Amino acid sequence: MSAHTETSEPPLITGTQSFHTVSQRISEVTEARIQGTPKLWWVLMVISLLALANLGASIAYLFWEGIGIWGVQNPVGWGWAIVNFVFWVGIGHAGTLISAILFLLRQRWRTSINRFAEAMTIFAVICAGLFPGIHVGRPWVAWWMVPYPNQMGIWPNFRSPLLWDMFAVGTYFTVSLLFWYTGMIPDLATMRDRAKNKIRKISLGVFALGFRGSGKQWQNYEKTYLILAGISTPLVLSVHSVVSFDFAVSLVPGWHTTIFPPYFVAGAIFSGFAMVMTLAIVARTVYKMEDFITLKHLENMNKIILLTGSMVGYAYGCEFFISWYSGNDYERFAFINRATGDYAWAYWTMISCNVIFPQIFWFRKMRRSILVMFVISIIVNIGMWFERFVIIVTTLANDFMPSAWDYFTPTFFDISILVGSFGLFLTLFLLFLRFLPMVAIAEIKGVLPQADPHFYEEKH
Amino acid sequence: MAQTEKIEGVVAQFENPATLIKAAQKMRDEGFRDWDTHSPFPVHGMDDAMGTPRTKLGWMVAMIAFCGTTGAYLLQWWTSAVDYPVVISGKPFNSVPAWVPVMFELSVLAAAFASVIGMLAFNMLPRYNHPVFNSENFVAKHMDDGFFVSVEATDAKFDQEKTVEFLASIGGSNIELLLADG
Numbered sequence: 001m002s003a004h005t006e007t008s009e010p011p012l013i014t015g016t017q018s019f020h021t022v023s024q025r026i027s028e029v030t031e032a033r034i035q036g037t038p039k040l041w042w043v044l045m046v047i048s049l050l051a052l053a054n055l056g057a058s059i060a061y062l063f064w065e066g067i068g069i070w071g072v073q074n075p076v077g078w079g080w081a082i083v084n085f086v087f088w089v090g091i092g093h094a095g096t097l098i099s100a101i102l103f104l105l106r107q108r109w110r111t112s113i114n115r116f117a118e119a120m121t122i123f124a125v126i127c128a129g130l131f132p133g134i135h136v137g138r139p140w141v142a143w144w145m146v147p148y149p150n151q152m153g154i155w156p157n158f159r160s161p162l163l164w165d166m167f168a169v170g171t172y173f174t175v176s177l178l179f180w181y182t183g184m185i186p187d188l189a190t191m192r193d194r195a196k197n198k199i200r201k202i203s204l205g206v207f208a209l210g211f212r213g214s215g216k217q218w219q220n221y222e223k224t225y226l227i228l229a230g231i232s233t234p235l236v237l238s239v240h241s242v243v244s245f246d247f248a249v250s251l252v253p254g255w256h257t258t259i260f261p262p263y264f265v266a267g268a269i270f271s272g273f274a275m276v277m278t279l280a281i282v283a284r285t286v287y288k289m290e291d292f293i294t295l296k297h298l299e300n301m302n303k304i305i306l307l308t309g310s311m312v313g314y315a316y317g318c319e320f321f322i323s324w325y326s327g328n329d330y331e332r333f334a335f336i337n338r339a340t341g342d343y344a345w346a347y348w349t350m351i352s353c354n355v356i357f358p359q360i361f362w363f364r365k366m367r368r369s370i371l372v373m374f375v376i377s378i379i380v381n382i383g384m385w386f387e388r389f390v391i392i393v394t395t396l397a398n399d400f401m402p403s404a405w406d407y408f409t410p411t412f413f414d415i416s417i418l419v420g421s422f423g424l425f426l427t428l429f430l431l432f433l434r435f436l437p438m439v440a441i442a443e444i445k446g447v448l449p450q451a452d453p454h455f456y457e458e459k460h
Numbered sequence: 461m462a463q464t465e466k467i468e469g470v471v472a473q474f475e476n477p478a479t480l481i482k483a484a485q486k487m488r489d490e491g492f493r494d495w496d497t498h499s500p501f502p503v504h505g506m507d508d509a510m511g512t513p514r515t516k517l518g519w520m521v522a523m524i525a526f527c528g529t530t531g532a533y534l535l536q537w538w539t540s541a542v543d544y545p546v547v548i549s550g551k552p553f554n555s556v557p558a559w560v561p562v563m564f565e566l567s568v569l570a571a572a573f574a575s576v577i578g579m580l581a582f583n584m585l586p587r588y589n590h591p592v593f594n595s596e597n598f599v600a601k602h603m604d605d606g607f608f609v610s611v612e613a614t615d616a617k618f619d620q621e622k623t624v625e626f627l628a629s630i631g632g633s634n635i636e637l638l639l640a641d642g
Contacts, residue, residue, distance in 0.1 A: 019500060019605035147539060155539035159548055164561035171565040175572040182576055190500065190603040209580065210587035213603050214610075215484065215497035215506045217583045222502050223517045224579035228572060231525075235568045242561055442603075446501040453505060456478035 012109055012447050015291035019445050026441050027191050029287055030434065031200075037434065040286045045430050051423020058416045059134060067137055069413045076396045076408040081135040084418055086388040087271070088128035088425075089169060089243055090264075091381075092176070093236055094272025095121025099179060100232035103225075109300055111443040112292045116283055116432070117276045118180040123428040124275070125173045127421045132165075134417075161245040168242035175235055179228045185211050185221070186442040240268040247391065254334030254395040257322070263315035270308035270354070271384035277301055277377035281370060283433055292439050299367045305380065306361040312387075313355035334395060342407055343394040350390050353383020466640040468591035469612040470623055471598050472632025477503045479631055480607040484509040486630045487609060494615035498592070498608040517582060521574045528570025532563040591638040598636075610638075 013022075062069055072079040095117040102110040133142050145166050147156050156163050189211040192204035211217060241261035248260040277298070284293045323335040338347045357379050360366045367373070398405045432438070449455050474480045477499065484497050488511040497506060507514075540546075541553035551558070580586065592598050592610050602608055609632060611623050620637065627635050 023500075023604045147535065154544055157546070157548060158536040158540050158562060159551060159555055159558040161561075164565075167562045167565040171569045174569060178572050178576050182579070186501070186603065193599050193603050209585045210590065211583075211585060211603075212590060212592060213498045213500055215499070215503075215510050216512055217585075218499070218502040219507050219512055220515050220517055220579045220582045223515050224575045227518065227521050227575040231568050231571045231575075234564075238561070238564060238568075242565075245561070442501045451477060451501060451503070453478040453481045453503060456476055 011449065012112065012294070012296070013292060013444060014294050017291065017448060019448070019450075022444050022448070023190050023194070023441055025289075025291070026187075026437050026439050026444075027194055029438065030191065030436065031194070031196075038286050041430060041434065044282070044286070044426065048423050048426035048430060051420055052427050053423070054416055055420025055423050058413055058420055062134060062413065062417070063139060067135065069411060071408055071410045071414050073406065073408070075399065075404050075406055076393055078392050078396060079408060080389075080410055080414040080418060081131045083385065083388045083392050084421060085128050085131035085135075086243055086392075087385050088124045088131070088421065089172075090240060090268035090271045090384060090388075091275045092121040092124035092128065092172070092272060093240060093265070093268035094276045095119070095124075096172075096176060096179075096232050096236040097269050097272065098276070099183070100229040100236065103229040104233060107300075108447050109297055111440055111447050112294070112297050113276060113280060113301070114443070115180075115183065115440045116279060116429075116438050118176065118183065119432045119436070119438075120276060120279055120429065121176045121272075122173070122180060123425050123432075124272075125169065125176065126428065127425050129169060129173065130421065130424070161242065161249045164242045165246055168239045172235060172239045175228070175232060179232060182221075182224060182228060183440060183443075184437065185209060186213065187437040187440060189213065190441050191437065237265055240264040252395055252399055253328070253330035254323075254338070255391070257319060259315060259319050259322070263312070263319070266308050266311040266315060267354075267384060267387060270305065270312050271381060273301055273305050273308065274377040274380035274384070277305070277373055278381065279429060281374050281377070283438055287433065287438070289439065292444065295368050298370070298373060299364075302361045302367040302373055302376075305376070306358055309354055309358035309380065313351075316351065316355065330400060334398075337398050338390055338394045341394070341398060343390065343397070346386050346390050346394070350383050350386040353379045354387060357383075467613055467620055467637050468594075468640050469610055469618075469638040470620075470627065471592055471595050471608055471610045471636050471638060472627040473597065473601070473634040474607045474609065474632060477607060480609070481505060481509045483609050483627075483630045483632065487611075490617070490626065492611060492615055492617055494612040494618075496610050498598070498602045498606075498610060500603050500605060503607075515582065517575065517578050520578050521571050524574035525567045525571035528567040529563050531570075532566035533559055536562060591640070594638050595636045597634055 015021075067081075070079055070081065072081075095114075098110050098117040099114045099121075103114075133139055136142050144150075145156055145163065147158075185208060188204055188208040192201070192208045195201040195204050241264065244260035244264035247255035248257060250256060280293055280298065280301070284290060320335050320339075323331040326332070338344075357376055360372065360376065393408050397408055445451055472483075474483050480497055480499060480503060484506060487495055488509065497503075497510060499506075506512075536559040537554055540555070545553040547553075591612065592602075592608075598606070598608055598610075600606075609627065611618060611627070617623075624635050624637070
């Protein structure tokens, strides 16, 4: 045995895989006929489409009637729409973390989960982008946010964090899409060469761009992938930082803190990993991908959930301490009110879901139990939604003047649009699972032991 | 048949990544220019084996990213301080610190487009067809589990018989001539 194989880690991909079985196993999902689509996929798809239809109907009514159909009122002018926006943008962050940061850190286990985590990012950012768009009141002029020469002769205010946010989220979506598509070109080429019918041949032929896996092409391709990973890393850290500026740059007690950017980024990665976990378990179960998404992958993700959950817990403690230490009455009140005021139920939901429950992952047995991790991933998603609710609603409901205080109550349409956004997200995700390679074929081949030229040394 | 149709190149199959690397080293040392290796995933060490110079993509992307930074600064400075200055929160018209987030985002956006479009341009993609696709064995295998070396007829050293012989001598199998009208 060569030194290399002795020291290498246990295989990332289980089952006896050859290069061909990898292509076969992942491509066949997209090649199946209607009868070959798993029943569970249809069940989930019908549920998602119902939720999506509900979203469409709710938004139509919103445009007809105006944002008064929501619970937003003075003093809480940023209700669930902004909570949902921050929630969905946060979800997206795990995809880029997996595809970019773990790539730069040479974490080879990422190859099994990066493709659908990236897809999740794109769909989550689509859901996020929806909310500010429908929250502006006059959505038919939402494009006024874009700096373009117009007949009014005016420009957007570049000193506003809301405008930075538009640039950050817009860039994030575009770069994630490019990253996702670039990663998929070799796999589309694999599927193109397997295509049997004319529609698949033409459509895959167009999107594979004539890629032929040549040494010179791979060189530029790998360089591009490295550059995209390199620029996505600061980008993903910047996006949620800029989202946090929407709050931190204002002068509202409870928002005006310098801890917000790192605290938001940690929370975003935390919630995003929980969502990747939920989706990975669904994808793995529906399509029996246990050989590619192994317990080792899931366990690694659980470790990241434990780490980021603890970082979030530290941030909660830190901001509470600093608000007391600042000696500022308004700051102190904002935090004490969160924990003991009208919204204490939301605050403690947030603390238990985000800080207490994930601690179960200190135990190896719990990290390796599919049921436990599925339940925890849902709990974390709920907790992170509540984090944004606590930050936005409790702060606005009780600010400087007690005479201006009020209690925020959501309406039917607040709930139906949130549920609908899950419909949009899941519909897109299920379509992706069915029609595109859900695992990166070329990257998986690259981490098989026989992909390493040194693997063959003993035989020669 | 073969005399009437134009030969565009030749393609040979190799067993695994290790033999492909060895073949690439021999092709490089023999002095071929218009040739390439094909594998379903990037093989580690292939650039050295092929003697491909480092790609200039990184430099190009860096320059375009810098154009993004500059462009974003100019956009914000010109719209806020020159074309329509408005006093907002008593801040200076040219509030440079506030321009930083948009400058950063547009640098990243420019870099991302530059790297993807640059990669396609350097790889001469998208491309409708290529002589190697005239080999059925190549099409079926090259992105699945096959490892190939292709030589194009445009290479100065290309000689129908000698190149085929050379490819066989370095371990190639399933050697096929690529006909223009395949």
